[in-house]
Amino acid sequence: MTITAELVFNEMPSHLIYISDDYETMTLIDRETLVDLFRPELIRVCKDLVSKDKLPDVVRQNLRYAALSHRWLSVGEPTFQEMSVERNHQSTRPGFIKLRKFCQKAREYGCRLAWSDTCCIDKRSSAELDEAIRAMFKWYRNAEICIVLLAGSSSISDFPEEVWFQRGWTLQELLAPPRIKFYGRNWEELGRLRNDKEDYSMLEALSQVTGISRQNLLYFSPGLVDVREKMIWASKRRTTRIEDVAYSLIGILNISLSVAYGEGDRAFRRLMEAIMQACREWQILAWAGPHSPFQASTPRSPLAYCAFDEASANILLPDRYMMDRPSKLGDPFFTMTKRGLELEVILVEMMLQEPAPRRPGGTRKKTQVIHLISDSASFYDVTARCDVTFLPFSQWAVAIVNYQADESGKRGGIGKLKPTSDYLCFVLGSSIHSAYGGWQKVETQKVVTIRTKREVYRQVTTVWL
Numbered sequence: 001m002t003i004t005a006e007l008v009f010n011e012m013p014s015h016l017i018y019i020s021d022d023y024e025t026m027t028l029i030d031r032e033t034l035v036d037l038f039r040p041e042l043i044r045v046c047k048d049l050v051s052k053d054k055l056p057d058v059v060r061q062n063l064r065y066a067a068l069s070h071r072w073l074s075v076g077e078p079t080f081q082e083m084s085v086e087r088n089h090q091s092t093r094p095g096f097i098k099l100r101k102f103c104q105k106a107r108e109y110g111c112r113l114a115w116s117d118t119c120c121i122d123k124r125s126s127a128e129l130d131e132a133i134r135a136m137f138k139w140y141r142n143a144e145i146c147i148v149l150l151a152g153s154s155s156i157s158d159f160p161e162e163v164w165f166q167r168g169w170t171l172q173e174l175l176a177p178p179r180i181k182f183y184g185r186n187w188e189e190l191g192r193l194r195n196d197k198e199d200y201s202m203l204e205a206l207s208q209v210t211g212i213s214r215q216n217l218l219y220f221s222p223g224l225v226d227v228r229e230k231m232i233w234a235s236k237r238r239t240t241r242i243e244d245v246a247y248s249l250i251g252i253l254n255i256s257l258s259v260a261y262g263e264g265d266r267a268f269r270r271l272m273e274a275i276m277q278a279c280r281e282w283q284i285l286a287w288a289g290p291h292s293p294f295q296a297s298t299p300r301s302p303l304a305y306c307a308f309d310e311a312s313a314n315i316l317l318p319d320r321y322m323m324d325r326p327s328k329l330g331d332p333f334f335t336m337t338k339r340g341l342e343l344e345v346i347l348v349e350m351m352l353q354e355p356a357p358r359r360p361g362g363t364r365k366k367t368q369v370i371h372l373i374s375d376s377a378s379f380y381d382v383t384a385r386c387d388v389t390f391l392p393f394s395q396w397a398v399a400i401v402n403y404q405a406d407e408s409g410k411r412g413g414i415g416k417l418k419p420t421s422d423y424l425c426f427v428l429g430s431s432i433h434s435a436y437g438g439w440q441k442v443e444t445q446k447v448v449t450i451r452t453k454r455e456v457y458r459q460v461t462t463v464w465l
Contacts, residue, residue, distance in 0.1 A: 004042055004059050008035055013139050014128055015121070016065055017083070017114040019103045026103055028083040028119065038063060064144035065113035066106035069173035070098070071151060071164055077118040101187055102147055109145045109181075109194075130259045137172045137222060137251020145195075146177035153184040156191075156205040165209050168239035168248040174210070175220040175252065211236065222254040227275060228283040228305055228316065235302040245301055246271040265293055265300065272298040273336045282330035282402045285343075286316055286424050288447045296441050297341035297465040308447040315402065315422050315449065330402045331460070333411070339464040345399035345426075346415045347461040348450070350374055350382065352396050367445060372396055372427070378456050384427050385445045393429030397439065398450055399463055400425045417456040422449040426465070441465045 008031050016034060018027045029037065046058055077095035090096075099116060106114040121132045132139075140146055153162045164170050174180070180197050182190040196202045203214045210217075212233055230252055239245050243260070246267035250257050255274050260267070269292040275284060276298075288307035290300040299305070308316065331344035350372035372382040382398055401424045403415035417423060425448050428439040 003055050004038070004063075005035055007056065007059055008063065011138070011142050012063065012065065013115045013120055013135075014131060015080070015115075017099075017103060017116070017120065019107055019112055019114060023100070023104055023107060026083070026099070026114075028080070034063070034113075063113065064111045065115055066102070066109055066111040067140050067143035067146045067173075067177070068099075068102045068114070068116040068149070069140075069146055069164075069170060070149040071167065071170075072118065073098075078116075080119050080122045080124075083119040098149065102149070105147050105181075105183070105187070106145070109147075111144050115139065115143070133247050133259050134250055134256070137176045137254075140173055140176035141178070143177055144179065146173065146180045148173070148180060148182045149187070150182055150184050150190065153190065154188070155184070156202065158184070159205055159209040162209075166237055168234065168237045168244055171233060171237055172248065172251050174206070175212075175216070176222075222252055224253060224255070224275060224279040225281070226283075227253065227279055227281055228286060231284075231302040231305040235306050243267040268292065268301060269294050269298055276334065276336050276341065280332040282332075282334075282424070283316055285334070285401055285426075286447050288444050291441070291443060295340070296443075297336075307445060315424060316447075328405055330405065332405075337464065341465045342462065343399075343401070343465065344411065344460040344462050345401060346403045346417065346456075346458045347397055347399055347428075347463065348374060348376065348379055348425075349395070349397045352393075370427075372398065378452055378454055380451045380453065382425070382427070382448060382450050384442075384448045386427065387443045393431050393440075393442075395430040397428045397430075398425040398448070399428055399439070400450060403458075403460070412462075413460060414457050415460045417452045417458075419452050419454050422451055424448075425450045428463070428465075439463050439465065 012031070012034075015028055015030055018029050018034075018037065019025070020027075042059060042062060045062060046055055049055060049058065073095055076093040078091075078093075078099050095118065099119070102116065103114050117132075117136075122128045148164070150158075150162050150164050152164075153159065159165060178197070179195045181194065182196050182202070184190045190196070191199045191202045193199045197218055203217055206212070206217055207214050210233065230249070234245070234249060234252075239248060241261065242264050243262075246257065247259060249271060253271075253275065255271075255278070257267075257271055257274055263270075272292070273295070286308070287299045287304035289304045291304075292298045292300050334341060334343040336342075351374075353371040353373055367385050367387060369383065369385045372384070374381060400415070400417065403417055403423065405415060406413040427442040427444055427448055429442050430439050
């Protein structure tokens, strides 16, 4: 039973609902009870196995569970406490009716175990809640079937208006499960197959409403690859708690982050710092708009990754940077330090063209279009709309991020720029008030790019932002 215990305690949720054969009894059980409950059956099934290598698969097959994905009702969802004290849940509350219907569908898929986030997490236990948030992606991935209730939809044509596609936590509930089944209003099936991820028309509808490719819907792998693309997916969704913007991405990015409700915007800043410590993709630096209140070099939210125009979009296309590996573009060893983001860039000093004076009586604007003129014949000028609070800087520059790095791989090398390419750059400003007498990242409304007039080779410079 060692293999069973290891599987239950490491791959399955902390609490599950055990569904009786007649569907009448739904019993909430913990991991210890689950092992004891299935021990006689597993001993009987496994005793005749010729190859012990097949034992884990046999155990998983007998402990299959279904996971529910849905939008919570404003009131009436069953709680952990209610499920802990009752077995025959005949309540007519909408939440209990939904739970019973879900358990019925789970049994139709051959699952005697079911998991719902409404009642299978003891939210009074900070340790259990923390584990659930960190492990939820894994729990959905390990489920035999993920049953999705889209209560506002009657067909796939309703997907653009369906609230489920607009919520933060449901992103991982879409990506993680290899097998998924969508039900609409009144629990009507919305797809033709038992696994909707095998239905081409369903995948096409899901791709259109989410902006996620069919390839990722089918074979999504969590981790710090294509992080910027994942942030764009998340930017289209909302969470009730500010912290959940970050926590709902833990499993998708496969990173470790402690859970501390009440920290507000600090949660996303900590997420970005954890990403930057491990990620080597220069594309995660391609953001614009409001920065974190606690760190100027990190964005305030995933929305910052949507602030790009046609020029910047061209350099960020996935098929483009698949050809130029991240290790050959820019500084792959950028990192967060006490001084801020440490990054090697090609630094080009610029002059600020004085903006036109504001007309008397005119409305004071919060942003200003600025024109930066290069004193080098090799670079075109740069235009950006930025916060007017940055205009008092006495020195200006742009920091080019995705230059072609030399082959040595050493710090402080030579960067190359080609005249036919657009390059991601930061607008920087400096004054006597700047921290450490260095450069500060200027907040721009859109991602900024720069072009060269000829091929350029320049020594890279380390900046702290």
